[in-house]
Amino acid sequence: MNIVLMGPPGAGKGTQADLIKANYPIPHISTGDMFREAVKNETELGLKAKSFMDEGKLVPDEVTIGIVKERLAQPDCAEGFMLDGFPRTTLQAEALDQVLSDLNKKIESVINIFVPREVLLQRILGRVTCNYCKTVYNLRFLKDQQTCAKCGGELGFRSDDRGEIAKTRLEVYLEQTLPLLQYYQERHVLNSIDGNREADEVFADIKELLEKIK
Numbered sequence: 001m002n003i004v005l006m007g008p009p010g011a012g013k014g015t016q017a018d019l020i021k022a023n024y025p026i027p028h029i030s031t032g033d034m035f036r037e038a039v040k041n042e043t044e045l046g047l048k049a050k051s052f053m054d055e056g057k058l059v060p061d062e063v064t065i066g067i068v069k070e071r072l073a074q075p076d077c078a079e080g081f082m083l084d085g086f087p088r089t090t091l092q093a094e095a096l097d098q099v100l101s102d103l104n105k106k107i108e109s110v111i112n113i114f115v116p117r118e119v120l121l122q123r124i125l126g127r128v129t130c131n132y133c134k135t136v137y138n139l140r141f142l143k144d145q146q147t148c149a150k151c152g153g154e155l156g157f158r159s160d161d162r163g164e165i166a167k168t169r170l171e172v173y174l175e176q177t178l179p180l181l182q183y184y185q186e187r188h189v190l191n192s193i194d195g196n197r198e199a200d201e202v203f204a205d206i207k208e209l210l211e212k213i214k
């Protein structure tokens, strides 16, 4: 099962990826998570990515394509994978097609989660993540706003979830990523899902799609 999760910042890609992982044994490949880990560990990749992320801009295509290419060649992707946050530009989508064709694979479904802009901003500004197990929460639904309910780890804000940066990320999405919907529509793999509902309702629709291709 080779799938891509698409949608603007705050649409719920990471939240749905966790639900998909719990039901289907495929690796979750999030370029955002890979970059954040690299920034935290101050690796060469992290140093390259940090300034772009801090401004809410995309990390250059050649850097991003390189890490995804390497990751997709790993043995755990042999039976399928879930890309989250990649591709985000037409160049990335074309490079992905080439990488997959070299591996004799193709994308089976692109799941596009759509949510109104005002809801996206509200979600992004309220997001907290466990610094340890990476579970994502929203302050609006938390009684204890400091501790992870799953592992007891400390909760923290993402540095790019502040007002102006969040707005830039939404603009970058509209300019550079939204055109990809047509790219995948033309390839007959696009499935759009209303993400402005409870997470388990959104997941029920995603599950229905995945059952058809698993």
Ligand code: AP5
Pocket: 007, 008, 009, 010, 011, 012, 013, 014, 015, 016, 031, 032, 033, 035, 052, 053, 056, 057, 058, 059, 060, 064, 084, 085, 086, 087, 088, 092, 123, 124, 126, 127, 128, 136, 137, 138, 139, 160, 169, 195, 196, 197, 198, 199, 200, 202
């Ligand atoms: P990335 O980490 O990919 O961030 P993003 O696309 O901006 O997406 P988010 O993580 O903000 O949102 P999400 O859709 O996963 O929502 P979530 O589930 O967390 O990218 C970060 C940066 O890395 C980029 O800006 C760029 O610099 C760089 N980068 C990454 N990939 C790149 C690429 N391919 N090319 C170049 N650069 C790249 O949910 C958000 C909040 O909403 C949470 O609080 C959650 O609890 C809540 N929520 C979720 N679902 C629901 C629901 N159904 N109802 C109510 N609340 C909900």
